[in-house]
Amino acid sequence: MNEQIIEDLSSPWSGNTVHLVTVDGSQLIKKQYRKKEGYLREVHALRTVPQAICPSLVDAYEQLTYEPLQKNIQAADLDEIIGSLLRELHQHTVQKPSVFDPGNGVTKETWLDYLESFAPNWLQTIGTEKYESMYWSAINSVRAAYDRNQRALCLIHRDARLANVGEGSDGRFLFLDFELAIIGDPLWDVARYLIQSVHSETTFLKAYEFDHTEIEVLQAYKKLYAMSFMNYLIKNKQADTLDFKKCVNVLTN
Template identity: 25%
Template sequence: MHDAQSPYSLGYANVPLKGWTISANILGADTQRWLDEPPHSIKTCIMNRTQFDNSLERILDGLNRHVTGAIPIAHEHGQRNRIILLESRTGPLVLKIYHNAKTWTTEVRALEILGGNGVPVLEEKSGADERTLWIAMSYLPHSPWGPPCNIPSDVFIDFGRHLRKIHDHQNHKFGSISEDGAQYLHWEQYLEESFFNYYLYISQRNVLSLEELRLIMVFYEDMVRTVAHISRASLIHRDLRPANIALSARDSWAYIGLFDFEHAIFGDPLFDIVRLLDDTISGKQDWEEAFWTGYGTDEAGRLIFHQRHQFYAFLRHLGALRFALENNDIPFARASKASLNNILSANLCTS
């Protein structure tokens, strides 16, 4: 157990975790505001004593820099990775401890590909054979935001330009961005694998009726043709939501960059944009227009996007339902099921 003389101080906002002291204001005004007035999606990072003693303390002691403060946080309900903000002599860092090797490998590879251009710089990492997988990366200063915020639309021009640069990183195969992951010659092969993975898991949980399962299969078989012959395998983020898009309220909501690449794959860039437009900037026409301007998509490109929109939204909500069931997140499961049914109702005639 650490005491007041510990080189680390662990806590959340002004509520100390048992046995640990608090380090306040270690990462500047934006982060302090984030901790003082957290949005509902941020919660205390839950680690038991064994995890602290056997993993966190050992990692902190082994970092090749002097760590003077640490605040553990997690970003959302169901978050299985552990996120810890660090203060070191070289500046703010984010320590991320992973719950499985796949997400660790993916994020490491993505950050290596992107090289810190508008994304965190990968400073240090665990070995692939270590029992606990982690990375230490630079911190992108940002503030919590969402559609209610009065953010100038020009900010999304900068975001669109940056996302286009990320999507310009391409591969000759689709799927995993790591060399030892599953890759496919065709995009629809990756989507087929994902769909049946979701479908089989969900069908065994008795959360959907036989009629709902039938309609899901009909919709998939009818819509998968819209993604045939896609040849561009781009690096895509797959989780473009406010929590992962760094904007700074201290600088007129300036765009800072993107983080949290643990779900990145090589795929159709429009798969990324569906999540962005449906959720992140939904209902903000000026933000959407600014994004398209920055991304550089013409009317023909937007038409192609709309042709694939419903299918990609369908797959995303199906995957979200599986994730919610895996994590016993009942509210998220209900919301995902409702979104699925809305798509099916709008596109299929029930009989």
């Protein structure tokens, strides 16, 4: 493989090493984090959403630099900012229902197929006997929504939080990191933020312009996301954290 670095796009605050490279004649984004390397996620996102939504990692001119939001930003402001950013991101839907994961190369016919492929692993980790019936209840609620009408898929961020939002010199807010981006159901992003990061659910959902006729689907996604996140936390020895308690709370209330 013939690789040549064109430009260093690493951000000083993320700890990631990011290069614009050519590999055998193709231009790619190469990212290294915790000794793991990946080529596809960021450039996949850049090809999927307009420049106005995703700051360009390719055209890294000085006037396109973005600073991370300050940690002392008001909680309500953060909920409104991220709600608005997710709404804007999710408006760019795709027509085909198939899901491609650029991180591992997995392709599934539908978003539900993609989720269900991970379920046995989640349940084995968090406790099949305790959570299996709840899993099937949640996944069947989502399936029923798909049966009623085909849901539009779009690029979902899967890591919307303070650390991944930047502010430009013009005062515009943008998502900075698409390392986990994938084509999927937008309510997965909404459920994730509600569990992990939200301060005011009302403020966030208003900024997102959430359609409350979908509340049943959202509640089901919250349970599914809680299971997937508990699996991650247990495997990373973080079962004593506040995030884990939030997941348990979602599944027990």
